[in-house]
Amino acid sequence: MDLVESAADHEFRLEARDWLQHNRPAESLPSPDASREAFEANRAWERVLFEAGWAAVSWPVEYGGRGLGLWEWMIFEEEYFAAGLGPRAAQNGMFLLAPSLFEFGTEAQKAALLPRIAGVEDMWAQGWSEPEAGSDLAGVRVNARRDDAAGGWRVNGQKTWSTRAPFCNRLFALVRTDPESTRHHGLSYLLIDLEAPGVTVRPVRKLGDQIGFGEIFFDDVFVSDADVLGEVGQGWKVAMATTGSERGLILRSPGRFLASAQRLVDLCRKTPDASAAQRRDVTEAWIRAQAYRYGGMKTMTRIAEGGSIGAESSINKVFWSEMDVRAHEIALDLLAERAEIDTDWWHGFITSMATPIFAGTNEIQRNIVAERVLGMPRSGR
Template identity: 40%
Template sequence: MHLGYSAADEAFRVEVRAWLEDHLAGEWGALRGLGGPGKDHEAVEERLAWNRHLAAHGWTCVGWPTEHGGRGLSLWQQVIFHEEYARSGAPARVNHLGEELLGPTLIAFGTEAQQQRFLPRILAVEELWAQGYSEPGAGSDLANVQTRARLEGDAWVLDGQKVWTSNAHFSQWLFVVARSEPGSQRHRGLSFLLVPIDQEGVEVRPIEQLTGGSEFNEVFLTGARTDADLVVGEPGSGWGVAMGLLGFERGVSVLGQVVGFARELDGVVGLAREHGALDDPVLRDRLAALKVELEVLRFQALRGLSQVTGGDDSAAGGGAGSIFKLVWAGWHRRLGEVAMDVLGTAGLTIAAAPYELDPWQRLFLFSRADTIYGGSDEVQRNILAERVLGLPREPKGA
């Protein structure tokens, strides 16, 4: 695998960097560093306006094919865009689930009518999306979905509950995996449905997190309805669509995530220097290990991207997506733990009443969830064991 960038790629990097420097000024400059994991409640309306500013200048959906409104960027140019975006400190985008997950899924699996209806609105950041996968009692076990969908005339009617639904409280649409064939089990008989949130049959309840925000939600579907033609793929074949979407989830935007990790690590090193903690050889060694591991993590991500096509399921590329999820989630948790060790007893008290956390406390608390959301460590290991290595399935308890 060749990890270098061509002259054209480097020229593109200069273009992206210059545009961000020019536009992240004035009112937009005040948004630097806002949003992101554990902070998605910050400046939502302002970040939405910034997202639409990006769209107006052609900087949303950059990897989409040109026939669907994107720039059709190469893999490496997409990597460059996400790295430079993260490096600039630009605010976290509000449109991630639509732009990076549902949009590519509709391009790969949707009908022409679905593409024409939804893609332009995602591109322009006019409609926001939330993901209806996890359920109480199922969690990362997506095949254990209990939400039901039945076709009544020209509409699907849904009953059930979803949980850990990111950004549902300010989104207009929800993509839902529901069991549409009575008596079906596991991954059979599931359908992938597009459901409007603003209707009587949908109730969204924010979940307050340890970090103080409420970016996750419970969503109750009680006779919720959506048009019969808003099923992606064939009815009953939603498992393949859902797995394809998860393949897009671990796409090129993860390289921007690694840049964000590097900024956090630099901040923890600065904190350790300020507190005199670098004099501790054990802590200094832990920080050095995190630095080395982060470099390995970046190359692991690049190698994985070169082996997997967007939309492939979790076993593709030797389980590259699952390996990367395991590695970065564990790394980020360890970074949060080191940050708390650097702070010492100061990490045990809030910055201000009633519950204002400093960035390092928020990092520690939110990173506890890294090994759970997006597919828990246990699920990723099972994927690697069963679907990549061909080992027997884990025995189920009686």
């Protein structure tokens, strides 16, 4: 791992910085979770990114990318968030589904789906959680029974806490295709049209009155064989690759936390009465963001050499989620009585409180680290 940026990488960074400076939206975009109008405003911006070749810099050109590598992706992410831009409305498709498509998709699936993800023609929601299966993903009950005559599956059941489902037209979901199976056996990974007959999506309001979550009901919804990602019955394997992207480097790139740490430093500099303890807290938050960046560089080096992140993504998830919460706590402490409701730091704090829960609760992630990374025995053995 070379910590010194090459001349080519530095030139790419300057190109990205200059383009973002001259093309970013004139006004800050609202959270894509706030409303359909906010979601569509973010989607329009991402279309600008796509048309200029910045939507997916590390993807092959034929799928809407630039044919570059993970290093360039990381550089662009750093410049993107440093420019004051927020999370992507298309992030579920871009950063969760797409890596799994590259790994498990057929050539036909990749050719049909990846360009539409890059061009924000399809917007994807995630169908993991259910009323009786939250962090315990292996407990999913949504079922799909075989329909040989139609050449596919009939899906029934309910998903919940699906991010941006009220605004999306497609869903990737883990469902049970073997009615006799239990736990992580007999599951399949389906790509579902949310506009198909039998699908009902209901918004779930968040604490800040945003409607970016949804619950989804399936009533005999047909999904063709062409929309099974990976092999039937091997959905757990595909889903674990997706959760690796969600918990690891891809969904929560270092650039996001570097930008947040810099904002925190700027806030501290504008707070003349900040105590020594508060300044120390800010310094530690900045160091944590830098540590996450270098950890990300180590991960990218491993991937570039043919490795994978695997269960170690759970270490990343615990680290970035707790780092996010702590940074916002420090900001609110600095603001003190100025920490008014309806400010960026306040909304960021509310959002950060969910990060130790989504993508698998941190309690579950610590168990994964203990058992699968450190090789410790399960309790009770």
